[in-house]
Amino acid sequence: MQDDTAFRQETRTWLAANCPASMRSYMPVGETCSGGRHFQFISDDQKVWMQRMAERGWTAPTWPTEYGGGGLTKQHAKILHDELNAITARSPLTSMGLSMIGPALLEFGSEELKQQHLPAIVRGDIRWCQGYSEPNAGSDLAGLQAKAEDRGDHFIVNGQKVWTTYADKADWMFCLVRTDLNSAKHSGISLVLFDMTTPGVSARPILLISGSSPFCETFLDDVRVEKNQVVGDINAGWSIAKYLLTHEREMIGGIGSTTAQKTVGARAIDAVGLREGRLADEILRGEVADWEIDFMSHQLTTERVRDESTSSSLGNASAMLKLYGTELNKRRCELLLALEGLDAMRWDESSEARLWLRSKGNSIEGGTSEIQLNIIAKRILGLG
Amino acid sequence: MQDDTAFRQETRTWLAANCPASMRSYMPVGETCSGGRHFQFISDDQKVWMQRMAERGWTAPTWPTEYGGGGLTKQHAKILHDELNAITARSPLTSMGLSMIGPALLEFGSEELKQQHLPAIVRGDIRWCQGYSEPNAGSDLAGLQAKAEDRGDHFIVNGQKVWTTYADKADWMFCLVRTDLNSAKHSGISLVLFDMTTPGVSARPILLISGSSPFCETFLDDVRVEKNQVVGDINAGWSIAKYLLTHEREMIGGIGSTTAQKTVGARAIDAVGLREGRLADEILRGEVADWEIDFMSHQLTTERVRDESTSSSLGNASAMLKLYGTELNKRRCELLLALEGLDAMRWDESSEARLWLRSKGNSIEGGTSEIQLNIIAKRILGLG
């Protein structure tokens, strides 16, 4: 194993040579690189940056090299993260393949499924979406009703999913279905994978209050799913689902984020100005400082939980980080509205208002804040 | 009926002539006039002030004159209240007789009980205490176990009460007991009255974290209670108990308070000082203003609820006023600690710390804040 200092030096040198200048700036909303068959790169630089990082496996730094990953230790991955942040590098690829189904396949998938799907995720070739919630199964996810009928070598799936992120743009879906209608609520669920071009799959975007449509309603009518595309054992999907929810929490909680942002303090100075070295609005000054302290506390806690953790998953602690991270982001957006006043409430494409409205969903998606509090109370504190 | 202006003028004149000068100042803690057989007046003025007000029935302004009360309309009582406040007059008499058992007797008591007890309450002759909570019946008050055995013309009561306010100083107790052991939880409860000198009654003060002992544990061993001292019907005490709890909430919520206090804003100026006309600590400045606005909102709401109410009881609205009033008082005490710093944390008789510690009980006694929230959710909002 290479020593830390050498690795840091080498990484720094490589990044200096390979990260295009235009990829070294705060990423505006809407410029995320998501990959996939139909992805429109915003620039050649964006494409080159993704490809160069993918070649080294650094779009998935800790995944094993045999599946295209970077094969880095946690320590080296942290160094890479720091060095990326140091040059304000944009994330080369952000996808549910990397953050969700990839880790699940590494943990639960057959060798065949790993070989089939992981390298394509690392390269950004295939974009994934998640088929979890249903109209009547939100917080009560295990109440899902989409059913998969056994037809020997394949299943026929019927049902409706909702809040499927970018189902209209994704290439494949990982999807929770009920494979045994007779067993108890949490049993009889399986996690299956299928191509979105399979006949019977259709997705309809949902327009949000923010004016964007990151989610879809997805309809599954007699969709054929091969049995070799079941992750783990049939009827044993709930434990994988919980594992995936943990990853989703970490993602939404901003835990894996490599994107640097301008601080609220700096934005406050821009918006309100200083008077004798102090923010001109004293009440906002206190609120901004309070937020920054809480934000710092959340970041340090993410770091501590990682330092304490022996596995790649943060387990129940992710409930805390998701809960607090999303509440922080909502507070941040409210503060930015307050700082920028009516300017932030204009209704145009780049309006702060859209981010503010979008943030309201953070504490709903991936398990509501109430669900996180339940998890903490029951699983961590043992309150019955 | 006398017109408002004339009543106001007459009241003002009478107060000017009859309220002793030393009774026209903010009342320090511990100088409340509680009355009762053994009460030690702090001064002749205090005694004279109580007696003069009692003579006019103005210790109980709205009670009927036939029971010694003032017989005032709500409107005139409000004028009296305003005029008392205008000269910072101290409350002439503050007692659980006036605020609790008196109103209950007016509503539910027999003519005999009214004649026996009400005039003595108005005059400040008899001090009352309340026997409600038990060690295992706190928030779950209806779970009380003190039992009264029927012996023909009297009951024999056995049990233990806790949080009985000044049971060691009171002359009589109104007490919830179980008169039917076989009926459902809320049935079979009666409200009985007895003299604290009855054999078998003993009270032991509880030392609080504030260093004071306003409450007692009270032990009832074979206490004889005459049947004519049951308020309302036997076994029908729970509805009276609920009525009394409402009054208690109003009292603890600061709703009936006639005692003026220095504003937090004024105390902030004293403690922290002004700089260019603004409180020298900008963060405290915001907190103080926030508190004052919430306090004003609470006061206005009390006023509005009174204006809207057609009866003397505020009903379920008292849950709101109690909840918010006690939380406000706790915040007020925390703010005063912050304003006065370590000075407020000295441990002497007049320490701000004692009031601060005592305030923590406000949201527990008379039904916890959690119970008030339950009442609002279930009875007002209809959430099941």
Next chain:
Amino acid sequence: MMKLVLDNEERMVRDSAELFLTDTAGPSLLREVRDSGNPLGYAEPLWQQMIDLGWPGILVPEEFDGLGFSQVAMGQIMEQAGMSLASSPLFSTAVLGATALTFAGNQQQKTEFLPKIAAGDLTFALAVDETARHNADHIRTVANKTDQGYSLTGSKCFVVNGQSADMLIVAARTSGSDTDKNGISLFIIASESAGIESVTTSMMDSRPVATIHLKNVHADESQRLGALDQGGATLAHLLTVANVHLTAELLGISGECFKRTLAYLKDRKQFGVAIGSFQALQHRAALLWVEIELCKSGVIKALRALDAEDKDAALLASAIKVKACKTAELATNEAIQMHGGIGMTDAFDVGFFIKRARVAQMLFGDCRYHLNKFAEYSGY
């Protein structure tokens, strides 16, 4: 003694406003206005019906053909407008325009304009702000004295109904420097005057506002509203009135959001039971209800203070603006959170409430601005 309950006349106004707006307005109408790209930001038939009901004249004295009702009565309409998200020139014309003229207009101005306001023949807009965050002490627009009167130059932003109003009330500096309290004068300017360029900005609450550029805009002496250099006091009064009525609107928004959320808590089932049976949600709903009740008391008190010309009206207005803003923020945020995913969709109405709430909160000073003002008025 001023009671904190409605009198008969006020209750009548409230009931009829509720009846009419529930039927006629509502989020669906605002959605229609938005989706049709209507540049006015309100439905003209709705405004016409308000005129037929006499609402523009609620605050106009009877001698000028108005109804001469109280501010409390007007506040009831504003609250109902909040509940139904009714968008119209009512606030800018019937509240701000009518108050400005009644408070500061001379006999000739009153005679000229008030009957037209009452009849719905003329709409007004108040052009005061020059920054995205309200700051009434900062007026840079100048009105230079000329031989024929005044020449106004400067820019006003986020002028409510500024893109459609017939007349503008413009705050301009006639002496002193940018932040002087004195030296401000008010002018009544026809929006069609030469030298005015108005740019419409789309806002998130689907109510466009205007940025108004004035370049050497002429005003006669007769267009000056109130004494020269002494417009600050009128402006302060106008802003007090504006903020009190905004709190009434915010109260309506909070109340309606809460009502809808409460219904959803009783209706929506997860884990086999109504989500309103979960105690954590019950307690949060109860806390929110309490805040709205407190807010309600403050709103009626502040409205009564306007009618009584209470010297503490400005302090009360700031206090209750703080309370109303915080309550609306809580109520709208809880509404979305408790509705879950459905509340995030544009097809559902709750988004319209949160968007309108934040704009109404920010207009003429948000909770921070007024917390500071309240402390100032309180002497610390």
Next chain:
Amino acid sequence: MMKLVLDNEERMVRDSAELFLTDTAGPSLLREVRDSGNPLGYAEPLWQQMIDLGWPGILVPEEFDGLGFSQVAMGQIMEQAGMSLASSPLFSTAVLGATALTFAGNQQQKTEFLPKIAAGDLTFALAVDETARHNADHIRTVANKTDQGYSLTGSKCFVVNGQSADMLIVAARTSGSDTDKNGISLFIIASESAGIESVTTSMMDSRPVATIHLKNVHADESQRLGALDQGGATLAHLLTVANVHLTAELLGISGECFKRTLAYLKDRKQFGVAIGSFQALQHRAALLWVEIELCKSGVIKALRALDAEDKDAALLASAIKVKACKTAELATNEAIQMHGGIGMTDAFDVGFFIKRARVAQMLFGDCRYHLNKFAEYSGY
């Protein structure tokens, strides 16, 4: 890379402190000290055992007979002291005294005092505050130059362990005006010196503090700690260290309060079930747990920053003092509320925690003081 977990040495210190203090200290010992009217405010046998364990020398370098452990290690003891409410001269002597001498002492001073601190032969107290609310920028006590050295006159209040300490570290003004940053010098003064009058004040946390009046108290040049007029930087460093260790103590208090409350929630039954089965209490408990976890991360980060001589240590100290104060306020208030009536009684221990928490919060600046400092350090 500085990890936010304990290394082996630190874990060992923590484990042994936990074992020892759980057995030996605890609220019952503090109750004994209080009820016996012990003027020291701590039990001498407890302090003697701490000395036997070598704790006074944790921060003293090995060359001066100390253990030379890290600030993180010392912080573990402070946290355990918070959990067990252990009262002793450890903070004033082993944290403040040892840090002051190590940071600013000359070779002669180090040689004279540090071994005695490590051996537990000499106790120290830091006499800096002159007002009830901490304000390090305001020093009026003067040290006038004389032929023989200095003459100190002034008053210090709320000096922790000031009534029992052998030596005082006194901040005094050697030039400049009351609020000048420069012109402060530190002096090491024996508490028995002529001209010192010490008055003991009882505090609500049962730990007496001293008001110390100095009247023409003589100090030699050799008693000056650090450069003339340049004591401000040393003082700032000392206050940073003091506050970081107070956050460790506050974390201990919060954690222990939470632990006790959680046990009570599982144990206490009302309405036939454990009150911890009520979801509203569950969610509040969960939120409190999260705040304590966040606090924990900040405390270890700030301690590590002291060890690393991080230039951001003061900013981190202020940030985490804010967080620790707010968390302790929440944890102690929730502890009383969730315990109900029993928590209000003196016979129950939770009152000792809330009393100690507020004093520790206020010492050397409460959350408002440090919120302001944090904003200053952040450049706004």
